[in-house]
Amino acid sequence: MSGASEIIRPPRLSPLNQRRLANFRANKRGWWSFWIFLFFFVLTLGAEFVANDRPILVMYKGELLTPAFVDYPESKFGGFLGVTNFRHKVNIDEIEANGWMLWPPIRFNHNTVDSFIAFPGANPPSWLLTREQICQRYPEGVEDSFCVPGNYHWLGTDGGGRDVLARLIHGFRISILFGLVLTVLSSVIGVVAGAMQGYFGGWVDLIAQRLIEIWTSVPSLYLLLIISSVIAPNFWVLLGILLLFSWVSLVGIVRAEFLRARNFEYVNAARALGVSNRRIMWRHLLPNAMVATLTFMPFILSGSVATLTSLDFLGFGLPVTAPSLGRLLSEGKSSLDAPWLALTGFLTVAIMMTLLVFIGEAVRDAFDPRKTFR
Amino acid sequence: MSEPLLSVRDLSVHFGANVAVDKVSFELTAGETLALVGESGSGKSITALSLLGLQPPTASVTGQVHFDGTELVGAATATLRSIRGNQVGMIFQEPMSSLNPVHTIGKQIGEVLAVHQGLRRNAARARTLDLLDAVGIPDPQGRIDDYPHQLSGGQRQRAMIAMALANEPKLLIADEPTTALDVTVQAQVLDLLKSLQQAHGMALLFITHDLSIVRHIADRVCVMTKGEMVETGATQTIFAAPAHHYTRQLLAAAPAGDPAPLPAQSANVVSTQDLKVWFPIRRGLLRRTVGHIRAVDGVDLGIRKGETLGVVGESGSGKSSLGYALLRLIPSTGRIVLLGNEVQSRSWNALRPLRKHMQIVFQDPFGSLSPRMSVGEIVGEGLKVHMPALSAQERDLKVAAALKEVGLEVATAARYPHEFSGGQRQRIAIARALVLEPDFLVLDEPTSALDVSIQSQIIDLLRDIQRRRQLSYLFISHDLRVVKALAHRLIVMRNGQVVEQGEAAAIFADPQQAYTRQLLAAAFDLAAPPNVTDDRLPPPHTTE
Numbered sequence: 001m002s003g004a005s006e007i008i009r010p011p012r013l014s015p016l017n018q019r020r021l022a023n024f025r026a027n028k029r030g031w032w033s034f035w036i037f038l039f040f041f042v043l044t045l046g047a048e049f050v051a052n053d054r055p056i057l058v059m060y061k062g063e064l065l066t067p068a069f070v071d072y073p074e075s076k077f078g079g080f081l082g083v084t085n086f087r088h089k090v091n092i093d094e095i096e097a098n099g100w101m102l103w104p105p106i107r108f109n110h111n112t113v114d115s116f117i118a119f120p121g122a123n124p125p126s127w128l129l130t131r132e133q134i135c136q137r138y139p140e141g142v143e144d145s146f147c148v149p150g151n152y153h154w155l156g157t158d159g160g161g162r163d164v165l166a167r168l169i170h171g172f173r174i175s176i177l178f179g180l181v182l183t184v185l186s187s188v189i190g191v192v193a194g195a196m197q198g199y200f201g202g203w204v205d206l207i208a209q210r211l212i213e214i215w216t217s218v219p220s221l222y223l224l225l226i227i228s229s230v231i232a233p234n235f236w237v238l239l240g241i242l243l244l245f246s247w248v249s250l251v252g253i254v255r256a257e258f259l260r261a262r263n264f265e266y267v268n269a270a271r272a273l274g275v276s277n278r279r280i281m282w283r284h285l286l287p288n289a290m291v292a293t294l295t296f297m298p299f300i301l302s303g304s305v306a307t308l309t310s311l312d313f314l315g316f317g318l319p320v321t322a323p324s325l326g327r328l329l330s331e332g333k334s335s336l337d338a339p340w341l342a343l344t345g346f347l348t349v350a351i352m353m354t355l356l357v358f359i360g361e362a363v364r365d366a367f368d369p370r371k372t373f374r
Numbered sequence: 375m376s377e378p379l380l381s382v383r384d385l386s387v388h389f390g391a392n393v394a395v396d397k398v399s400f401e402l403t404a405g406e407t408l409a410l411v412g413e414s415g416s417g418k419s420i421t422a423l424s425l426l427g428l429q430p431p432t433a434s435v436t437g438q439v440h441f442d443g444t445e446l447v448g449a450a451t452a453t454l455r456s457i458r459g460n461q462v463g464m465i466f467q468e469p470m471s472s473l474n475p476v477h478t479i480g481k482q483i484g485e486v487l488a489v490h491q492g493l494r495r496n497a498a499r500a501r502t503l504d505l506l507d508a509v510g511i512p513d514p515q516g517r518i519d520d521y522p523h524q525l526s527g528g529q530r531q532r533a534m535i536a537m538a539l540a541n542e543p544k545l546l547i548a549d550e551p552t553t554a555l556d557v558t559v560q561a562q563v564l565d566l567l568k569s570l571q572q573a574h575g576m577a578l579l580f581i582t583h584d585l586s587i588v589r590h591i592a593d594r595v596c597v598m599t600k601g602e603m604v605e606t607g608a609t610q611t612i613f614a615a616p617a618h619h620y621t622r623q624l625l626a627a628a629p630a631g632d633p634a635p636l637p638a639q640s641a642n643v644v645s646t647q648d649l650k651v652w653f654p655i656r657r658g659l660l661r662r663t664v665g666h667i668r669a670v671d672g673v674d675l676g677i678r679k680g681e682t683l684g685v686v687g688e689s690g691s692g693k694s695s696l697g698y699a700l701l702r703l704i705p706s707t708g709r710i711v712l713l714g715n716e717v718q719s720r721s722w723n724a725l726r727p728l729r730k731h732m733q734i735v736f737q738d739p740f741g742s743l744s745p746r747m748s749v750g751e752i753v754g755e756g757l758k759v760h761m762p763a764l765s766a767q768e769r770d771l772k773v774a775a776a777l778k779e780v781g782l783e784v785a786t787a788a789r790y791p792h793e794f795s796g797g798q799r800q801r802i803a804i805a806r807a808l809v810l811e812p813d814f815l816v817l818d819e820p821t822s823a824l825d826v827s828i829q830s831q832i833i834d835l836l837r838d839i840q841r842r843r844q845l846s847y848l849f850i851s852h853d854l855r856v857v858k859a860l861a862h863r864l865i866v867m868r869n870g871q872v873v874e875q876g877e878a879a880a881i882f883a884d885p886q887q888a889y890t891r892q893l894l895a896a897a898f899d900l901a902a903p904p905n906v907t908d909d910r911l912p913p914p915h916t917t918e
Contacts, residue, residue, distance in 0.1 A: 014746065015790055265742035269806065272701050273756040274729035283755075287746045 023366040030362020037355040044173040051106035051166035054086045059099035068104075087112070089146070107150040108163035110170040110323035114153070115161075116146070122159045122338035126152035156340045158331050164344055170323035172348065178239065179304035183297055185243055190250030191293060195281055197251070198258025205255070212248055220245040228316045238317060242307060249300060250293060257289040291367045298360030302353050309349060325349055378440075379404045379577050380425075380545055385437035385447075387417070387424050387601075394420050394433065396601045404544065407571065407578040409592035409609070411585065411624070413825040414796075417601040418581050422547050426462060427454045442544060460490040463538030465531070467550040472534055473522040479506075479533045480518035486540045505536040510566055527689070528559035532566065539570060546571070547579045552587065556688035556852065557896040564591055583825065585625065586898075589613055597621050627827035629859040631834070633878070634841040636862055637680045642711070643846040644700065644732070644814050645676035649708035651695045651870075669695040670706065671870035677814065680844040684861025684878060686854060686893065692870040693850045697816040700848065701734055713813060730760045733807035737819035739799035743791040749802055750787030753777065756810045776809035777802075780835060797828035801835070808839065814846045821856055833859050854897040858882055866890050 013021070025031050049056055054067040065072060067086060074081040077094050084091060087107070095101055108114065116137045117123050126134055131142055134152060138144035155164040197205045224241055231237055261267060262285065270280050311317035312326020320327075325345055332342025378401040387395040395417040402408050412418040424435045425446065439446040442461065446454065458464075466472045474482060483505060484498040493501060499518070506514035509532040522530055531551060538546060548567065552560040568591060571578050580592060588595055588609065595612050597605040597620065605618040616622045650673075652666035669692040677683045685693045699706035702717060702725060710717040715728055733756075736742040743752055753773045757764060764772070774784040780801040791799055800820060807815055817836065821829040837860060839845060851857050857864065858878065865875040866889065874887045885891045 014748070015793075016746065265736045265738055266744040268698075268703055269734065269736060269742050269803070270744075270755065271703055272729065272732075272734045273806075273810070274726040274759050275755065276759075279759075283747070284744055 020366045024362050027362040027365055030358050030365075033355045033358035034362070037352075037359060040172065040352075041176055044169050044176070047169045047173050049104050051108055051110070051163070051169045052104045053107060053109040053112040054084075055101035055103050057102040058086075058095055059101070060095050061098045092146075103150050105150060106154075106163065106166055106169075108153075108166040110167045111162060111321060112166065113161045114151070114157065114163065116151070117153070117157055117161045122335055122341065123153055123157040123161070124338070125156040125340055126154055155344050156338065158328075158341060159335055159338070164328070164341065167323050167328060168325075168344060168348055171325045171328060172352070174235070174318070174323060175305050175308055175325055175352070178235065178308050179301045182239055182242055182246060182304040183301045185239075186247040186300065187250055187293060187297060189243070189247040191254050191286075191289065193247065194251040194254025195258050195285065195289065198255040198260075199262055199277070199281055199285065201259065201262070205259075212251060216245075216248055218245075224311070225316055232319065233317065234319060235322070238308070238311070242304070246300070246304065250296060253292040253296070254289045257292055258285050261285050261288045295360075295364045295367050298356055298363055302356035302360070305352065305356070306349075378402060379442055380579070381438075381440045382425070383438040383440075385421065385424065385435070385439060387420055387429060388434045388436075389430075389432055394601050395424070397437070398596075398598070398601075398603045400596050400603070400606060402545070402577045402579060404577050405571070405575045407568075407580060407591055407593045409588040409595045410579065410581045410598060411583065411588055411595055412598035413583055413624075413827065415600070416598040418598050419549055421598070422464075422549055422579060422581050425547070426458050426464070427451075428458075456490075459486055459538075459543075460541045461543050462545045462547060463541070463543035465534050465538050465546070465548045465551045467553050473530060475522055478519050478521055479525070479536075483533070483537050483540055486537055490541045501540070502536075505540055506533070508570070509533070509536045509539070510562075511536075526559075527555050528562060531555060531559075531563055535563075535566065535570070539574070542574060543576060545577045545579065547581070549581045550583070551580075553582070553584070557854070558688065558892055560587075561896040567591070585628070585826070597624065623827065627830050629821075629826075629830045629833045629856045631837065631859050633682055633860055633862050634680070634837050636678075637844060640679040642676040643679050644710070644712050644848075645674075646700070646711075647674055647709040649673045649675075649696070649699060649706055649710065651692070651699045651704060651706045668692075668870045670699060672708070673865075673867075673872055675865060675872075675875075677846045677848060679813075679846060680840065681863065682840065682847040682849050682861045684857040684864045685848060685850045685867060686852065686857055686864065687867035688852060688893075690869075691867040693852075693867050694818055695870075696867070697734065697818050697848055697850050701729075701732055701816060703734075726759070730756075730810050731812050732814045732816070733810060733812040734816040734818060735800070735803050735807055735820045738823055739796045739803060740823075742803050743799055745791055748788060748790055749777075749794075752791070752802065753787070753806045753809050756806065760810055772809055773805075776805040779808060779839070780805045795828075796824050797831060800824065800828075800832055804832075804835070804839075808843075811843075812845070814848070816848045816850070818850045819852070822851065822853060829856065830859075836860065854882075854894065866893065 043050065048068050052068060056066070056068050058065040058067055060077065067084070072084050074084045074091070077084060077091050079091065086092070086101070092101075118129060118133050118136055131147075135142045135144060135147035138147045141147075153163050153165070155168065157163055158167070193208065197208045227241055228238075233241075258281075267280060267284050270284055275283075308317060309324075309326040309329070312324040313330045314326075315330070317326055318324050325348060328341060329345040329349070332338070332345050335341060380402040382401070383399045385395060385398045386393065398417075398421055400408065410418045410421065420429060420433070423429050424433065425439050425441075427435075427446065427449065429435055435447055437447060441457065444453065444457070446457070473479065480499065480502050483502045484493075487493040487498045487501055502518060503514045506518060511517050511529055511532050517525070517529075522533070525533065535551075546567075551567070552563050555563060564587065567578065570576070580588075582588060592609050595605075595607065595609050596603050597612070597618065599620050605612065605616065605621045612621060613625070616625055649670055650668070651670035652668050654663040655665045655667060656662065657664045671692070673696060675683060685696060687693045695704065698704045700710060702710075706718075708718070712728055712732055717725065717728065720728070747755075750770070750773050753776055754769050757769050757772060761769075770787075773787055777784055777786060782798065782801055782805065786794070786798075786802070791802065794802065804820075820836070821832050824832065833856060836847070840847060847860070849857060849860055861878040863876065864878040864881050866873045866881070866887070868889055874881060874885065874890045881890065882894065885894055
């Protein structure tokens with residue numbers, strides 16, 4: 001019994017996909033961009049372990065605590081506030097006296113206001129200052145046990161005394177996650193809508209096409225401004241509003257692929273076998289359309305990130321407390337005496353976009369049939 | 375023997391490390407016809423193209439080609455250009471894609487005259503009219519301003535010939551000029567080529583895979599396989615006493631044999647009454663239906679157990695539409711009964727259980743297999759639909775049995791369609807249909823995309839399966855020789871209607887209708903029908 005199965009089951013990855021993977025790897029620029037991007041993405045996914053105003057682990061009186069995940073009331077450490085401020089000297093001394101704590105490499109959250117910053121207003125990156133300058137506001141100066149590299153501002157602070165590097169790490173994560181979720185959701189909706197139109201054709205296609213034409217002629221930016229002035233935008237509200245307009249971008253190509261492929265002989269053969277419409281669309285037609293879809297996805301992703309950044313820059317995006325690259329840029333624009341703000345924001349966005357475009361080009365070339373069969 | 379017009383010595387064409395043509399030599403004198411014969415991939419077309427430096431840019435050509443005192447291999451582009459279309463004319467297989475769809479045929483022929491002879495407006499137009507008349511296009515005055523899509527396939531090929539002849543070339547190269555045409559039109563075009571050759575004293579290099587054409591038209595034959603020329607000689611000699619075993623194989627490959635013996639009287643497996651496929655013609659802003667194209671117009675048929683019904687007809691006769699309508703792949707009206715079950719009145723879902731009993735094999739073995747599924751998945755797909763209770767192992771066993779039945783190894787199941795040749799792919803398509811153990815199979819031109827030697831293998835396989843399983847076939851083909859080898863009964867279709875039907879042997883021996891006689895004469899003797907003007911666009915038979 002198992003003998004026949006072993007012969008009949010093909011290897012996991014079809015030869016076509018193996019060739020695509022090989023092509024993707026052969027594009028060195030795209031391959032390296034992919035790994036660099038993945039590194040940043042994984043790193044910032046764990047932003048709480050990289051930049052946080054709470055320790056990752058605390059050992060207090062024989063009990064192991066995880067403040068990165070759990071809010072502990074200060075009463076646990078002998079205080080009276082609802083939530084423990086682990087950056088407060090009293091708490092630190094109390095914990096260190098009864099155990100130890102493990103800090104992340106950057107001891108600031110994206111919203112943490114550093115009360116010991118060297119100068120009023122925006123502070124330059126720590127590597128432009130001497131240790132004396134950095135520690136000058138700490139009670140014991142250079143000798144202070146609190147003036148350690150974890151409390152340095154490697155990329156300076158903004159005007160409100162918040163660490164730029166921490167904001168960058170958290171902002172990168174929210175940008176990419178927002179872009180990914182928006183890309184996946186709009187692709188799913190766009191593929192389903194395009195597939196329906198292309199496969200069934202006729203009146204379904206005609207009416208849906210006209211509706212999409214009307215829909216795309218709605219000025220989305222103004223609608224966005226109006227809606228965000230009525231509802232306070234948060235991550236999901238903003239995602240929903242952008243999704244309303246972004247799903248149409250894929251409908252055209254998916255529809256064209258389905259329209260082209262629905263009369264292929266192997267589709268007719270499947271119909272003659274009695275395969276259901278849904279299964280034909282899934283098994284036989286979708287793989288055709290996925291090439292076009294996957295080719296577009298990295299570009300839709302970078303487009304989504306750019307949209308979020310520009311909305312934040314204009315002040316119509318995520319709430320003020322959220323970390324955001326757009327707001328970093330707009331602060332950089334308004335405080336030209338602190339060039340590290342604008343430079344950091346610009347370089348981050350530029351590098352992120354470049355990586356995404358390089359990956360997109362490599363994916364596009366890997367799926368290009370002319371390249372594949374050369 | 376006079377000085378040869380074209381002499382080719384040791385012509386080789388390489389694509390990188392691949393040898394497409396290997397040291398081919400032949401000669402051609404004025405007024406002579408040489409046929410280059412071979413199956414697909416034998417390098418016959420690339421040989422012809424490289425004579426005039428028209429090979430793809432990635433190919434490298436070595437050897438010598440002397441044409442009328444000029445060496446053509448390695449000649450300057452300007453020299454080649456002055457010879458192409460001027461002293462050497464070319465005709466290609468596909469007349470639709472060889473003509474530019476946005477220019478009238480008069481303009482396209484006039485362009486050739488302007489480039490090589492410098493003829494201007496009126497002179498060019500007068501000459502074009504002469505040429506169109508010479509190639510037998512009826513009413514040249516009315517046709518000269520037509521666009522290619524307004525002409526029928528045969529007329530397009532005639533226009534191409536007019537273009538190739540415009541400058542009275544000394545050599546005409548015809549690359550499969552009749553492959554895309556119907557048999558009656560093919561016979562007309564061959565006759566035309568032959569008479570034009572005699573009138574102008576041209577040399578004709580004729581490239582084809584079809585041996586019956588060769589016997590009809592060529593003085594001498596060169597047989598090619600895998601880039602090598604294996605045999606060359608006078609047509610009579612080669613057909614009478616082939617020396618090389620490949621030539622013998624090719625000559626023996628023509629589909630032969632008789633249909634499998636019919637079982638004793640049995641009930642109809644499938645039958646139709648007044649089956650109609652009408653496509654509406656919609657015009658105007660509101661897309662009102664103003665008429666119908668009657669693809670299939672009132673066909674009654676019945677196929678018994680173990681019987682093959684052949685459906686023959688030229689392109690546009692509605693024979694494929696008939697097959698699709700039987701399987702409800704296109705909408706139709708009229709009764710269809712399969713094994714006592716009404717097919718027409720059922721909903722799509724209610725029809726599904728019946729689909730197990732009727733299957734189809736398509737013409738194009740490259741288009742009918744999904745390139746992204748393994749052979750095992752392709753063959754097993756129907757089992758998932760119709761026998762969902764089967765376990766994966768049971769399904770694999772059935773797939774393996776079906777592959778063995780069509781003569782493929784079980785290991786092919788793990789591979790993908792692109793790894794197989796046309797004949798093997800067609801076997802896979804047959805396995806996909808057989809795995810459901812159907813009672814009735816529609817075979818839509820299953821052999822026409824294949825080489826002759828493969829054709830007869832597939833025919834043998836189909837006959838074998840029929841004998842074993844008592845299957846009923848609806849065998850659709852334009853190739854009467856193939857039909858003769860397989861069909862018990864025959865219907866001849868024209869413009870959606872059945873012109874003649876009856877026992878196949880009787881029809882082949884003594885056709886009753888004039889149209890059937892024409893078809894048979896064109897197919898077996900390559901005789902052109904008497905009325906040459908008949909090859910006009912079929913009238914759009916519409917109802918008001």
